[in-house]
Amino acid sequence: xxxxxxxxxxxxxxxxxxxxxxxxxxxxxxxxxxxxxxxxxxxxxxxxxxxxxxxxxxxxxxxxxxxxxxxxxxxxxxxxxxxxxxxxxxxxxxxxxxxxxxxxxxxxxxxxxxxxxxxxxxxxxxxxxxxxxxxxxxxxxxxxxxxxxxxxxxxxxxxxxxxxxxxxxxxxxxxxxxxxxxxxxxxxxxxxxxxxxxxxxxxxxxxxxxxxxxxxxxxxxxxxxxxxxxxxxxxxxxxxxxxxxxxxxxxxxxxxxxxxxxxxxxxxxxxxxxxxxxxxxxxxxxxxxxxxxxxxxxxxxxxxxxxxxxxxxxxxxxxxxxxxxxxxxxxxxxxxxxxxxxxxxxxxxxxxxxxxxxxxxxxxxxxxxxxxxxxxxxxxxxxxxxxxxxxxxxxxxxxxxxxxxxxxxxxxxxxxxxxxxxxxxxxxxxxxxxxxxxxxxxxxxxxxxxxxxxxxxxxxxxxxxxxxxxxxxxxxxxxxxxxxxxxxxxxxxxxxxxxxxxxxxxxxxxxxxxxxxxxxxxxxxxxxxxxxxxxxxxxxxxxxxxxxxxxxxxxxxxxxxxxxxxxxxxxxxxxxxxxxxxxxxxxxxxxxxxxxxxxxxxxxxxxxxxxxxxxxxxxxxxxxxxxxxxxxxxxxxxxxxxxxxxxxxxxxxxxxxxxxxxxxxxxxxxxxxxxxxxxxxxxxxxxxxxxxxxxxxxxxxxxxxxxxxxxxxxxxxxxxxxxxxxxxxxxxxxxxxxxxx
Numbered sequence: 001x002x003x004x005x006x007x008x009x010x011x012x013x014x015x016x017x018x019x020x021x022x023x024x025x026x027x028x029x030x031x032x033x034x035x036x037x038x039x040x041x042x043x044x045x046x047x048x049x050x051x052x053x054x055x056x057x058x059x060x061x062x063x064x065x066x067x068x069x070x071x072x073x074x075x076x077x078x079x080x081x082x083x084x085x086x087x088x089x090x091x092x093x094x095x096x097x098x099x100x101x102x103x104x105x106x107x108x109x110x111x112x113x114x115x116x117x118x119x120x121x122x123x124x125x126x127x128x129x130x131x132x133x134x135x136x137x138x139x140x141x142x143x144x145x146x147x148x149x150x151x152x153x154x155x156x157x158x159x160x161x162x163x164x165x166x167x168x169x170x171x172x173x174x175x176x177x178x179x180x181x182x183x184x185x186x187x188x189x190x191x192x193x194x195x196x197x198x199x200x201x202x203x204x205x206x207x208x209x210x211x212x213x214x215x216x217x218x219x220x221x222x223x224x225x226x227x228x229x230x231x232x233x234x235x236x237x238x239x240x241x242x243x244x245x246x247x248x249x250x251x252x253x254x255x256x257x258x259x260x261x262x263x264x265x266x267x268x269x270x271x272x273x274x275x276x277x278x279x280x281x282x283x284x285x286x287x288x289x290x291x292x293x294x295x296x297x298x299x300x301x302x303x304x305x306x307x308x309x310x311x312x313x314x315x316x317x318x319x320x321x322x323x324x325x326x327x328x329x330x331x332x333x334x335x336x337x338x339x340x341x342x343x344x345x346x347x348x349x350x351x352x353x354x355x356x357x358x359x360x361x362x363x364x365x366x367x368x369x370x371x372x373x374x375x376x377x378x379x380x381x382x383x384x385x386x387x388x389x390x391x392x393x394x395x396x397x398x399x400x401x402x403x404x405x406x407x408x409x410x411x412x413x414x415x416x417x418x419x420x421x422x423x424x425x426x427x428x429x430x431x432x433x434x435x436x437x438x439x440x441x442x443x444x445x446x447x448x449x450x451x452x453x454x455x456x457x458x459x460x461x462x463x464x465x466x467x468x469x470x471x472x473x474x475x476x477x478x479x480x481x482x483x484x485x486x487x488x489x490x491x492x493x494x495x496x497x498x499x500x501x502x503x504x505x506x507x508x509x510x511x512x513x514x515x516x517x518x519x520x521x522x523x524x525x526x527x528x529x530x531x532x533x534x535x536x537x538x539x540x541x542x543x544x545x546x547x548x549x550x551x552x553x554x555x556x557x558x559x560x561x562x563x564x565x566x567x568x569x570x571x572x573x574x575x576x577x578x579x580x581x582x583x584x585x586x587x588x589x590x591x592x593x594x595x596x597x598x599x600x601x602x603x604x605x606x607x608x609x610x611x612x613x614x615x616x617x618x619x620x621x622x623x624x625x626x627x628x629x630x631x632x633x634x635x636x637x638x639x640x641x642x643x644x645x646x647x648x649x650x651x652x653x654x655x656x657x658x659x660x661x662x663x664x665x666x667x668x669x670x671x672x673x674x675x676x677x678x679x680x681x682x683x684x685x686x687x688x689x690x691x692x693x694x695x696x697x698x699x700x701x702x703x704x705x706x707x708x709x710x711x712x713x714x715x716x717x718x719x720x721x722x723x724x725x726x727x728x729x730x731x732x733x734x735x736x737x738x739x740x741x
Contacts, residue, residue: 008053010052010053011076011077013063013067013074013075014077015042015072016090017152019148019163022162022164022399024044026070026161030070030159031051031066031067034062037052038054039052040052044403045400045406049067060076070155072152072155094212094215094216095216097145098209100140101141101208104205105137107128107137108134108206109716110128131179131182131183135179138179141209142173142205149208149211153166162356164356167356168211171207171715172207175384178380179199207716214722217726217727217730235327236253236271236327237306239271240262241263241265253271254322256321257318257321258319259317261318262274263315265313266309266311266312267308267309269308270306270308270316273324274302274303274316274317275303276300276301276302276316277315278315279313279314280296280314281297282297283309294310304325304326305325305327306325330414330669333420351398359705363387367385367386370382374711384714385709388713389708389709391708391715392704392718397728401729404730404734405690406426406686407733408735409686410423410686411737416675417654417670418675418678418682419667421664425665427683427687428683429632430680430684432630432631433582434630435585436621437586437635438587438634441636443587445567447477448481449563450562450563452546453560454534456533461489463551465486465491465493466516466553467486467561468482468487469509470496470511471483471507477565481563482561482563485563497511497513503613504612505519505522505523506523514553515553517529517550519550520592521535521538528555529552529557534550534557537560542593543594545564545595545599547595548560549562565599567602578676578680583680586605587600587605589610591611592610596610617633617643620643621646630648632650632651633651635653636671649665651665652664652667654671685739686736692732693729693732696728696729697729700725704721
């Protein structure tokens with residue numbers, strides 16, 4: 001459970017007993033109606049409910065009772081709890097019932113197939129044709145194995161709704177009880193006097209067995225859709241070597257606390273996020289960044305849990321453990337995305353909500369037509385047609401069409417380093433036709449170097465010392481470059497007494513009693529500082545693709561510094577891929593126009609918006625939306641957060657700030673612009689997959705019902721087809737896990 005707002009919490013429940021989308025809809029509506037619940041979401045494919053609620057009004061016990069009242073079982077999932085064991089137990093129980101059902105149904109199937117002339121050569125024991133023997137086999141299948149169908153159907157009808165179990169219970173009960181009537185009638189006439197009548201016990205037993213078989217295959221296939229989560233969990237280190245009270249102890253990674261000193265030997269996984277306090281090594285961060293070249297780590301650098309320490313011994317002070325680590329955050333985002341609903345799923349939910357009553361009506365009409373018009377008085381034949389209609393129409397595939405694709409698509413995206421925060425974002429990304437790219441840290445590496453200093457001052461080291469003190473408080477990559485360049489010159493940097501970031505303009509700081517202003521022309525104009533003598537030089541630097549910043553001390557111009565940022569190696573390729581996808585690419589930056597154009601030219605971007613303030617970035621998004629564009633904003637800094645939130649889809653570079661990632665809908669973990677076309681391609685392929693599933697699921701039912709109604713489908717064939725349709729939908733969704741982008 002995790003607090004989402006000041007007065008709400010979120011709970012997760014594992015649900016048992018659901019058989020179709022109508023079940024999920026009923027639970028979702030039931031939970032949503034509880035007082036104190038602000039939102040409830042039930043994922044049929046994951047068999048999980050997520051509830052946002054006010055703990056002062058309602059609690060977990062209320063959810064369990066409500067679900068039980070609806071005819072299902074809810075098991076609370078604690079935070080970080082692995083539910084795979086629970087799912088394996090349910091699958092194992094399902095498998096045992098399937099085996100029992102199959103063993104009991106096999107003799108009935110044997111008796112049925114010998115009725116076909118081309119199979120009449122198969123030897124048939126007389127016992128298999130005995131009505132009492134068939135009754136003995138069919139009864140436990142009908143009421144023990146099929147018991148859950150009756151319970152679920154009863155609860156559904158009691159709650160004034162209908163689900164797949166109503167169809168199964170109606171169809172199998174009709175076959176069983178009609179056969180029971182024939183058996184009693186045969187017995188009343190003297191069981192030894194003549195051979196037994198033609199029974200339909202095999203119809204009910206085989207139907208139940210086939211439904212169970214379909215569900216079993218479905219469970220196996222759905223288990224594969226969560227492979228991405230399992231692989232992410234598998235990346236975690238299981239133990240950690242920590243120093244406590246001067247002793248080195250090996251403890252489970254769950255017991256590491258913030259502040260612990262963790263020792264990592266060469267070749268070991270780093271167990272938690274932390275800061276290096278001793279040692280030098282190269283760390284393989286490819287699981288997070290996709291970059292195969294190991295990253296050098298020195299004292300003061302941060303390391304991330306689940307990355308691999310290559311060749312040196314490191315001592316790391318733990319800063320984030322458990323659910324706070326970067327990997328835990330990734331797992332949580334993927335789980336939430338897989339458990340959420342895409343808007344397109346509402347179509348399937350609405351259809352499944354009205355589907356069952358319509359099918360029951362069609363089956364009744366079909367029975368009456370056959371009984372009174374086609375084969376007058378032939379009750380058995382009319383009943384068989386009605387059963388086939390009930391069974392062929394079960395909407396299992398319809399309920400699985402969307403969630404399985406969302407699970408598989410978001411899982412595959414995670415493997416590519418793209419984290420969708422929810423199914424709605426996975427869906428909306430495919431509509432994007434315009435991408436806005438921030439420049440620094442997005443198109444460029446965001447690791448510029450100090451290239452030029454022009455100081456109108458007798459004591460250059462002294463002024464650079466003040467500049468370094470002011471800039472070292474800023475999170476901006478350009479500030480880091482200035483500080484690193486000043487330190488590289490051997491200049492000691494003091495602390496600033498005051499610091500203020502002025503987004504889009506620059507910074508203001510007080511250092512050793514002096515007021516420093518460092519930033520753009522607009523910043524100088526804002527404080528009425530005369531900078532005419534520097535403008536020509538500044539223009540020259542900007543035409544070279546450098547970013548120049550003006551410096552003022554105590555409201556007097558004192559010089560300028562310039563830094564150069566280089567583009568990421570993959571930026572040009574990514575822009576070309578976006579254009580191939582038919583996407584308009586716009587670069588937006590708070591930097592000056594000359595620098596922005598120089599960078600844009602290198603990567604092949606024709607449209608540039610320069611010298612744009614943070615709120616101006618959001619305005620640019622609005623302008624594009626106003627002319628009908630579907631806009632994605634890609635950024636990495638605090639100043640990008642308003643535009644990320646405003647865009648139809650906000651994409652944050654995962655190597656950027658937490659604020660940007662929080663405001664975004666999609667996180668690009670690898671910091672590589674190629675992740676943008678990857679995200680769009682995965683979204684398009686997932687939506688295409690969902691449409692395929694919906695088409696085949698609806699087409700299957702639309703085509704199957706009239707075929708059954710005109711008498712071309714035996715009930716057991718209808719049952720096999722129904723089971724196959726569910727499995728085929730899940731298998732189609734699983735193709736997304738092998739998709740290339």
